[in-house]
Amino acid sequence: MIVTFFVVKIKTSSAILGFGGVVQSFVACTESANYAIFIAGRPTSGYFMWEPTTINHTYGSQQLFSSGAWALGTYTPVGVCVISVEPPVTLEPITGTMIRVGTSLAPI
Amino acid sequence: MRTYLFFLSFLFFVAPELTLSSTIDFSRTLYVGAHGEDVRELQRFLNIDTETVVAETGAGSHGNETNYFGNATKRALIKFQEKYRTEVLAPVGLTFGTGVLGEKTRHKINKLLKSTQSEITAKIKIEPELSIAKGEVILMFPSQYSGRPGTMIALSGAGFTATDNTIYFGNNYTVTKASSWNGQSITFKVPNIPKGIYSLVVKNARGDSNKGTFFIVTDGITPEPQIDSVLPEISTRGGAVVIKGSGFLHNGNIIQYGAGVIKNVSSVDGISLSFSIPQDILNATTTAFTKKIHLPIGAVVINENGVSNVKSYILEI
Numbered sequence: 001m002i003v004t005f006f007v008v009k010i011k012t013s014s015a016i017l018g019f020g021g022v023v024q025s026f027v028a029c030t031e032s033a034n035y036a037i038f039i040a041g042r043p044t045s046g047y048f049m050w051e052p053t054t055i056n057h058t059y060g061s062q063q064l065f066s067s068g069a070w071a072l073g074t075y076t077p078v079g080v081c082v083i084s085v086e087p088p089v090t091l092e093p094i095t096g097t098m099i100r101v102g103t104s105l106a107p108i
Numbered sequence: 109m110r111t112y113l114f115f116l117s118f119l120f121f122v123a124p125e126l127t128l129s130s131t132i133d134f135s136r137t138l139y140v141g142a143h144g145e146d147v148r149e150l151q152r153f154l155n156i157d158t159e160t161v162v163a164e165t166g167a168g169s170h171g172n173e174t175n176y177f178g179n180a181t182k183r184a185l186i187k188f189q190e191k192y193r194t195e196v197l198a199p200v201g202l203t204f205g206t207g208v209l210g211e212k213t214r215h216k217i218n219k220l221l222k223s224t225q226s227e228i229t230a231k232i233k234i235e236p237e238l239s240i241a242k243g244e245v246i247l248m249f250p251s252q253y254s255g256r257p258g259t260m261i262a263l264s265g266a267g268f269t270a271t272d273n274t275i276y277f278g279n280n281y282t283v284t285k286a287s288s289w290n291g292q293s294i295t296f297k298v299p300n301i302p303k304g305i306y307s308l309v310v311k312n313a314r315g316d317s318n319k320g321t322f323f324i325v326t327d328g329i330t331p332e333p334q335i336d337s338v339l340p341e342i343s344t345r346g347g348a349v350v351i352k353g354s355g356f357l358h359n360g361n362i363i364q365y366g367a368g369v370i371k372n373v374s375s376v377d378g379i380s381l382s383f384s385i386p387q388d389i390l391n392a393t394t395t396a397f398t399k400k401i402h403l404p405i406g407a408v409v410i411n412e413n414g415v416s417n418v419k420s421y422i423l424e425i
Binding site: 030 | 321367369391396404410
C-alpha cells in the first residue's frame with residue numbers, strides 16, 4: 001500500500017491591516033449579500049466590505065452607514081462584491097473586508 | 109500587541125464618552141484598597157495615555173473605570189510616576205514608582221488637568237498615519253461631543269500646526285493659540301460660551317479645516333438625553349421606529365440612526381421620539397438583495413443639552 005501525502009502550502013491573505021477615513025458612499029452587493037463602503041482616507045482609500053456573516057464588530061457611535069462619519073478599523077486585504085449574476089457584474093477593486101470598525105458621529 | 113494598541117487608540121477616538129471632570133482636584137492620598145469617585149477619575153486620567161492605561165479590557169479599561177483602587181491601578185500609576193520621574197520621584201529621592209497617589213503625584217496630575225496647553229504626551233496614533241498635503245487641515249472628531257465650559261477635550265485630525273491653531277465654535281467664538289504636539293491632536297479647554305450646538309472648524313497657517321464635526325456646550329446641570337430602548341429591535345425600510353428614554357426636547361432633537369441623520373424631531377412627552385426609516389435607504393441600484401441581511405447600527409439623540417448614549421438595533425435590508 002502506497003500512501004502518498006501531498007503537503008500543500010497555502011499562502012493565505014491573513015494580514016490584518018488598519019484603515020481610517022470618512023465614509024462616503026455605499027454599494028449594495030445584492031448577489032453576495034454584503035455592502036461595499038467607500039472610505040476616503042490616507043494612505044488607503046477604497047471600498048471596504050461589510051460582511052454580515054463574518055465576525056464583525058462595530059464600535060463607537062455605530063454610524064458606519066452614515067456619510068460623513070469617520071471610521072477607523074482593521075481589515076484583511078480580500079473581499080468580493082457581486083452586484084449581479086446575469087450579466088456577471090462585480091465591483092472592483094475591493095480594498096479589503098472589515099474585521100473591526102469604530103465610527104464617530106456623522107456631521108449634523 | 110499592535111492590534112491591541114490600535115484598538116485602544118481608535119476606541120479613544122471614536123468613543124465619545126471620555127469625560128474628565130474639569131473640576132476634579134485630587135486631594136486624597138490613594139493606594140491599593142481605596143474606594144471613591146476620585147479613584148474612578150484617576151483611572152480615567154491614566155487611561156488617556158496609552159503608556160499608562162489601567163487595563164486594556166474589562167474593569168479599569170477605558171469606559172469601564174471603577175471606583176476601586178486595585179493592583180491594576182497601582183501598576184498604571186507606577187508607570188505614570190516613572191514617566192514623570194523628575195517631577196514626581198526625584199524630589200523625594202525615589203527612582204521607582206510607588207503606586208501611591210501622594211503629594212508629588214497629585215500635584216503633577218492636578219497641574220496637567222489645569223493646564224491650558226496640553227502637557228499630556230499621550231501616544232495617540234491614527235493607523236494608518238495620514239499623509240497630509242501641504243496646505244491641508246483635516247478635522248475628524250472630538251474626544252467627546254458635549255461638555256460644559258472648562259472641560260478639557262481633544263480634537264483629532266491632521267495638519268495641525270505646533271502652535272497658533274484657532275478653533276472656531278460656530279462663527280462667533282474662538283479658542284486661539286491652541287497647540288498640537290504631533291500635528292494630529294489638539295487639546296484645549298471648552299471656552300466659556302453660551303450653551304448650544306456649535307460646528308467646529310480649525311484654522312492655522314496651513315489653511316482652514318473641513319467642517320463636519322460639532323460640539324455641544326452644556327450647562328452641566330440639565331441632564332443630557334438618554335436612550336433606554338429602540339423599538340422594534342429589528343427595523344425595516346419605511347418602518348416606524350420609536351426611541352424611548354429621557355431628556356428629549358419638545359423641538360430640535362436630532363437623531364442619528366446609523367444610516368442617516370434626521371433633524372428637528374419633536375417629542376411630545378420628553379421621553380419618546382418617533383421617526384420613519386426612509387424607504388430608499390441603502391438601496392441597491394440594480395436588483396434587490398437575494399436574501400435579507402441585518403445591519404448592526406446605532407441610534408443617537410442630540411439636542412442642545414448634549415448627546416445621548418448609543419443604542420444598538422438592527423436594520424433589516
